[in-house]
Amino acid sequence: xxxxxxxxxxxxxxxxxxxxxxxxxxxxxxxxxxxxxxxxxxxxxxxxxxxxxxxxxxxxxxxxxxxxxxxxxxxxxxxxxxxxxxxxxxxxxxxxxxxxxxxxxxxxxxxxxxxxxxxxxxxxxxxxxxxxxxxxxxxxxxxxxxxxxxxxxxxxxxxxxxxxxxxxxxxxxxxxxxxxxxxxxxxxxxxxxxxxxxxxxxxxxxxxxxxxxxxxxxxxxxxxxxxxxxxxxxxxxxxxxxxxxxxxxxxxxxxxxxxxxxxxxxxxxxxxxxxxxxxxxxxxxxxxxxxxxxxxxxxxxxxxxxxxxxxxxxxxxxxxxxxxxxxxxxxxxxxxxxxxxxxxxxxxxxxxxxxxxxxxxxxxxxxxxxxxxxxxxxxxxxxxxxxxxxxxxxxxxxxxxxxxxxxxxxxxxxxxxxxxxxxxxxxxxxxxxxxxxxxxxxxxxxxxxxxxxxxxxxxxxxxxxxxxxxxxxxxxxx
Numbered sequence: 001x002x003x004x005x006x007x008x009x010x011x012x013x014x015x016x017x018x019x020x021x022x023x024x025x026x027x028x029x030x031x032x033x034x035x036x037x038x039x040x041x042x043x044x045x046x047x048x049x050x051x052x053x054x055x056x057x058x059x060x061x062x063x064x065x066x067x068x069x070x071x072x073x074x075x076x077x078x079x080x081x082x083x084x085x086x087x088x089x090x091x092x093x094x095x096x097x098x099x100x101x102x103x104x105x106x107x108x109x110x111x112x113x114x115x116x117x118x119x120x121x122x123x124x125x126x127x128x129x130x131x132x133x134x135x136x137x138x139x140x141x142x143x144x145x146x147x148x149x150x151x152x153x154x155x156x157x158x159x160x161x162x163x164x165x166x167x168x169x170x171x172x173x174x175x176x177x178x179x180x181x182x183x184x185x186x187x188x189x190x191x192x193x194x195x196x197x198x199x200x201x202x203x204x205x206x207x208x209x210x211x212x213x214x215x216x217x218x219x220x221x222x223x224x225x226x227x228x229x230x231x232x233x234x235x236x237x238x239x240x241x242x243x244x245x246x247x248x249x250x251x252x253x254x255x256x257x258x259x260x261x262x263x264x265x266x267x268x269x270x271x272x273x274x275x276x277x278x279x280x281x282x283x284x285x286x287x288x289x290x291x292x293x294x295x296x297x298x299x300x301x302x303x304x305x306x307x308x309x310x311x312x313x314x315x316x317x318x319x320x321x322x323x324x325x326x327x328x329x330x331x332x333x334x335x336x337x338x339x340x341x342x343x344x345x346x347x348x349x350x351x352x353x354x355x356x357x358x359x360x361x362x363x364x365x366x367x368x369x370x371x372x373x374x375x376x377x378x379x380x381x382x383x384x385x386x387x388x389x390x391x392x393x394x395x396x397x398x399x400x401x402x403x404x405x406x407x408x409x410x411x412x413x414x415x416x417x418x419x420x421x422x423x424x425x426x427x428x429x430x431x432x433x434x435x436x437x438x439x440x441x442x443x444x445x446x447x448x449x450x451x452x453x454x455x456x457x458x459x460x461x462x463x464x465x466x467x468x469x470x471x472x473x474x475x476x477x478x
Contacts, residue, residue: 054312059305062276062296065208066309068319068357069216069282069289072187075313075357080209081190084295087270088122088145089211089280090198093179095138095227096218098153100182101161104135104223113151113168121147121199125244132237135223142227142268144246150197172196183210186217200272208293211280215291219266219282228266228282229253251303252281259303263310269302277302285314288357320363321355322403323413329401330370330415335378337390338422345388345421347398351413358405365405370415372399390423 056064056078063084066076074080098104110126117123124146126132132140134156140149155171162174172195179193188210194201206214218224231248250269251259263285270278276296283290292309294302323329328346337343358366370386376398378387388398396417403410 054308058308059294060298060301061294061305063208063293064295064305064309065212065291065293066313067209067212067216067291067293068313068317069219069291070319070355071357072213072216073357074209075290075317076309077208081207083190083205083207085200085204085272085275085278086198086206086211086295087200087272087275087278088147088198089268089270089278089293089295090193090196090204090206091141091145091150091270092211092218092224092228092268092280093183093193093214094150094153094175094196095141095224096214096221097157097175097178097182098134098138098141099221099223099227101157101178102134102153104133104138106134107131108134108137108152108156110148110152111155111168113155113172114148116168116172117147117151117197118199121197123147124149124246126152130237136233136235136237138223138227139230139233140246143230143233143248145249145269147197147199150195154196183214187213198270198272198275200274208295211295212291212293215280215282215293219289219291225266225282228268252279252306259307261303261307261310263314279303279306281306281310283310283314285310286318288314288317288319290314316359317357318360318363319355319357321353322366323349323351323354323401323411325349325351325353328418329368332386332388332398334388334390334392334421335380336424338424341390341421343421345392345398346418347415348418349401349413350397350416354411354413356410362405366410367404369402369404370399371402373397388421390421392417392421394419 054076059078061078063079063082064077065074065080067074108131110128110130110132112128114126114128122145124137124140124144126140126146126148132152134153137149137153137156140146141153151168151172154175155166155168158171158174158178159166161178166174175196176194179196180191183191183193183206188206191206191210191214192203193206194204198204218228231250231253233246235244235246236242237244248254248269250267251257252261252264252267254260261281261283263283265282265284267279267281270280277294277299278296279292279294279302281292283292290310290313292306292313294305294309297305326348328348331344331346334341334343334345372381372386372388376388376392378389381387392398394417397414398417399415400412401415402412
């Protein structure tokens with residue numbers, strides 16, 4: 001009897017082990033439930049007139065740069081790293097330092113520094129000893145391109161930052177050091193500034209690229225954008241109390257001028273005989289921001305050349321966010337999952353959001369390549385249909401996503417599981433009946449086999465018992 005029970009138990013265990021590896025228990029979508037759809041990269045292109053190419057020869061400017069604001073990528077360059085004179089575009093850096101270090105509502109007393117401004121340079125018309133707010137000084141600097149305003153700002157900010165009552169000369173030198181330090185912080189590594197206004201000095205120079213980087217930094221400041229976009233201002237800060245009028249000569253910003261460019265946000269002009277016509281402009285269109293720098297252009301050509309740069313950039317390039325942090329990028333089937341699961345797993349990007357500026361012709365060629373962790377792949381996985389093997393844990397790295405353009409990797413990010421996927425157990429085998437197997441159940445088959453086996457064993461057992469009784473009866477008779 002004991003031998004019979006042991007044999008029966010052993011046989012049942014063998015049947016259950018067989019069922020735990022049966023193919024019907026690992027269907028990838030057994031319950032019909034599904035994860036959210038994968039977020040594919042949207043690379044749709046808006047069709048519009050396109051300037052496919054812009055030649056440096058088309059510009060009279062000695063140096064020029066078109067830069068995408070967010071990334072700092074150069075979309076067009078002509079002698080981008082050649083040292084040139086910036087003239088009054090220098091005041092972009094002066095205004096930025098004023099906005100960053102000064103109290104804009106603080107009243108400033110104009111000192112003898114205004115007397116150091118060259119007689120033939122542009123001025124805001126400041127009087128020595130008058131009081132004017134730092135805010136209005138910056139407007140006078142940007143609208144009227146006032147060299148006297150530049151010097152007044154420089155000395156005031158230098159005294160404030162140094163904490164010392166510097167002389168006018170000392171303040172101007174201290175501020176020039178601040179300019180060079182801030183320029184390097186902005187990524188302008190081949191520039192040297194010796195004054196706050198840009199009046200010609202052979203040791204005062206920059207490059208088209210450096211000036212674009214400085215402007216790129218400056219436009220992040222809201223007050224700078226306000227001051228650099230203004231074209232007119234009236235106030236009564238004259239000592240005499242008479243009204244003062246400031247009017248910009250920047251035709252790109254003035255709607256009344258034929259050279260007006262509707263997408264220009266802010267801009268600064270510059271001119272000396274040595275520097276030629278200079279113009280630095282920030283423009284925005286269709287969600288993309290660009291900075292254009294034109295240095296040493298011919299008279300009157302700076303407006304059209306700046307516009308041409310912008311139209312080339314806006315027509316041919318586009319900033320595209322290719323990856324959102326936490327976005328679902330793929331959904332995979334999972335084998336050997338628990339009965340209360342649905343057998344598919346979404347994976348998300350683990351890195352921060354990423355994007356870049358691309359030529360529109362390149363966008364359709366950007367590809368996604370997945371590299372899955374080999375140790376997590378199921379035996380049924382193929383190159384065309386990768387499959388994972390349970391268990392999988394929430395946050396576990398399951399692979400990497402590579403964004404490529406013509407075989408070159410642009411960006412890579414780890415891919416992690418969004419949830420746990422437990423492995424099936426023996427209990428799952430007994431309770432789970434996969435979908436799609438109509439008229440057939442491994443559990444039903446197992447129960448039938450088990451019942452038949454037990455019934456057969458019982459019959460054999462009783463037959464043997466009956467034979468033994470007959471045998472012992474016959475022995476007693478003899």
